[in-house]
Amino acid sequence: MVVGVVRGKEVIGMLLQAMVLNGNVAESTFYDQVSGQPKLGYSVNLTVLDMDTDEKYECQLTDGFATLEQLKELKRQGQPADVLRQVAQQLEAELPRKMSTLALQVVRIKGKSGFQKLVCRLAAAA
Secondary structure, eight states: OOOOEEETTEEEEEEEEEEEEEEEEEEEEEEOTTTOOEEEEEEEEEEEEETTTOOEEEEEEOSSOHHHHHHHHHHHTTOOHHHHHHHHHHHHHHSOOTTOEEEEEEEEEEEOSSSEEEEEEEGGGO
16 A cells, blocks of 8 residues: 655655566667767656556666666776666566565655656656
């Protein structure tokens, strides 16, 4: 069940006992405002079911996987796209499998009223 205090879009102390329905590592392209060069960005997304209320949530994970931290560091170092894609594929292979359970700490709520995504981290990483 999701419990906590909401201040604006910041969520304090929310814990979600979740069952994974699916997950992926999404790649997107952004353009540097100074150079105009394309830059890759990655996000870890899980669709989960709240085990207490049976509500379905879209979640974006910000940490909790060692490979995600590795991907962030390689991106900061300016590694080539093929290196980033290879690590992103490895990360996707490490995501929790369908119907597995995990505890997520909700950090904040992202989006507009029609479509919201929970920004989470693995509770073990909190």
